Amino acid sequence: MKLSIDFAFAGLAIIRKNPVAVLTWGAVALVVSLVTNVITIVLAGSALATLQGYEQSPPSDPMAVFGQIGAMAPALILSIVIGLTVAAVIQCAVFRSQLQPEARGFAYLQLGAAEVRQIFATILWTLAFIGFYILFAVAVGISVGLLSLVTQINGFLGGLLIFIAGVAAFVGFLYVLSRWSLVMIQSYAEEKIDIFGSFKLTKGNGWTLLGGYLLLGLATIIVMIVVYGVLFGITMGAGGDFMSSIQQMSQPDVTSLSALLTPGFLIQLIVGGLLSGVFYAVMHGAAVSAYQTLTDKKIASASVF
Numbered sequence: 001m002k003l004s005i006d007f008a009f010a011g012l013a014i015i016r017k018n019p020v021a022v023l024t025w026g027a028v029a030l031v032v033s034l035v036t037n038v039i040t041i042v043l044a045g046s047a048l049a050t051l052q053g054y055e056q057s058p059p060s061d062p063m064a065v066f067g068q069i070g071a072m073a074p075a076l077i078l079s080i081v082i083g084l085t086v087a088a089v090i091q092c093a094v095f096r097s098q099l100q101p102e103a104r105g106f107a108y109l110q111l112g113a114a115e116v117r118q119i120f121a122t123i124l125w126t127l128a129f130i131g132f133y134i135l136f137a138v139a140v141g142i143s144v145g146l147l148s149l150v151t152q153i154n155g156f157l158g159g160l161l162i163f164i165a166g167v168a169a170f171v172g173f174l175y176v177l178s179r180w181s182l183v184m185i186q187s188y189a190e191e192k193i194d195i196f197g198s199f200k201l202t203k204g205n206g207w208t209l210l211g212g213y214l215l216l217g218l219a220t221i222i223v224m225i226v227v228y229g230v231l232f233g234i235t236m237g238a239g240g241d242f243m244s245s246i247q248q249m250s251q252p253d254v255t256s257l258s259a260l261l262t263p264g265f266l267i268q269l270i271v272g273g274l275l276s277g278v279f280y281a282v283m284h285g286a287a288v289s290a291y292q293t294l295t296d297k298k299i300a301s302a303s304v305f
Contacts, residue, residue, distance in 0.1 A: 003205040003293050008212030011285025015278060018097055022277045024107035025090045029280075030273025032086045036079040043075035088118035090277075094284040095188045098292070114188055121187040121195070125180075128195050132176070140169050171210075178202070178209035185284070185291045201294050209290060216286055220279070227275060 015022050040048075047068040059065065092115050093108040103110070147162045182198040190197075202209060 003208045003290060005208055005212045005215065007208075007289040007293060008216040008286050009282075010289030011282035014094065014097060014281040014285045018108075018281075021093070021097060021107040022281050023274065024109070024277070025093060025280050026274035026277025028086065028090065028109070029276040030270060032082060033269060033273055036082055039078055039082075040075045043078070044072040047071040084119050084122060085115070088115045088122065090280050091118055091184060091284055092188055094280055095185055095288055098285070098288045099189060114191070117187055117191070117193060118184060121184055121193045124193060124195050125183050129180075136169075136173060140165075143169070174214075175206055175210050178213055179206045181209060181213070182287055182291050182294075185287045189291060189295075201291070205290075205294065212286065212290075216282065220282070227271065 051065070051068050089109055089111060092110065096103055096108040096110070096114075143165055144162060147165055179202045180196075180198050182201055183195060186197055186201060187193050
C-alpha cells in the first residue's frame with residue numbers, strides 16, 4: 001500500500017486517545033533522568049570535579065585524565081543500561097497502544113520478551129549505524145577530495161560542485177535513515193530482530209518517509225525552541241545570570257547534589273521529563289503508522305514474563 005505523508009502526525013492521535021498513558025511515560029522518563037543524574041553524582045561526582053579542575057590546572061601526568069575517565073566508567077555503564085531498558089519499555093508501550101490496545105495494563109507498560117528484543121535491536125542497529133556512518137564518511141571524503149582537484153582547475157566550478165555534492169550527500173544520508181527507520185517497530189510486531197528488513201518494507205516509499213520525518217522534525221524543533229525559551233526565562237528568573245542559565249540548561253553541574261538540584265534544573269527536569277512522553281508518542285507513533293500502512297501482517301499477541 002502506498003504511504004501518505006500524513007503518517008508523520010499519527011502520534012497526535014495517541015496523545016488524544018491516551019493522555020494519561022502519555023503523561024505516565026513522561027513521568028517514568030522524568031524519574032529515570034533524576035535517578036541517572038544521582039547515580040552519576042554518587043559514583044562519578046568526584047571524578048567529574050577533578051576533570052573540571054584539570055581544565056584550569058592540567059595535571060603533570062597526562063595519564064591521570066584517563067584514570068578519572070576510568071573512575072567514571074561504572075556510572076556511565078549503569079546509566080546506559082538503565083536508559084536502554086527504560087527506552088525499550090516506553091517504546092514498546094507506544095507500539096502496544098496502537099497494535100495491541102487490549103493489552104492496556106498500566107499505561108501499556110510491560111517488561112517481557114518484546115522489551116528485551118528492543119534492547120538488543122537498539123544495540124545491533126547502533127553498531128550497524130556506526131559502520132554505515134564510517135563508510136559513508138569515507139565515501140564523502142574521497143568524493144570531496146576528487147572534486148577538490150576540479151577546484152584547482154576552476155575555483156567557481158569546483159566550489160559549486162562541492163556544494164552540490166555536500167547537499168546531495170546530506171539528503172542521501174537522511175534518505176537512508178528514513179528507509180531504515182522501521183527497524184524497532186518491525187522487531188516488535190514480527191517478534192524477531194531484522195536490522196535490515198526495514199529497507200525491503202519501505203521500498204518505493206523512501207521519499208514520502210523522508211518528507212514526513214522532515215515535517216515532524218521541523219514541528220518538533222519549533223516546539224522545543226518555544227519550550228526551552230520559556231525554561232530559559234524561568235531559569236534566569238530563579239536568580240541566574242545569562243551565562244549561568246545557559247550553562248545550567250546545556251550542561252548541568254553533576255559534581256554534587258547541591259550543585260545539581262537548583263530550582264532552574266528541577267523545573268527543567270520536570271518539564272523536559274513530562275514532554276519526553278509526548279515526544280515518544282509522536283516519534284514512535286509515526287513509525288507505527290508507517291508500518292501499519294506498509295504491511296498487512298497480523299500482530300502477535302502480547303507476551304509478558
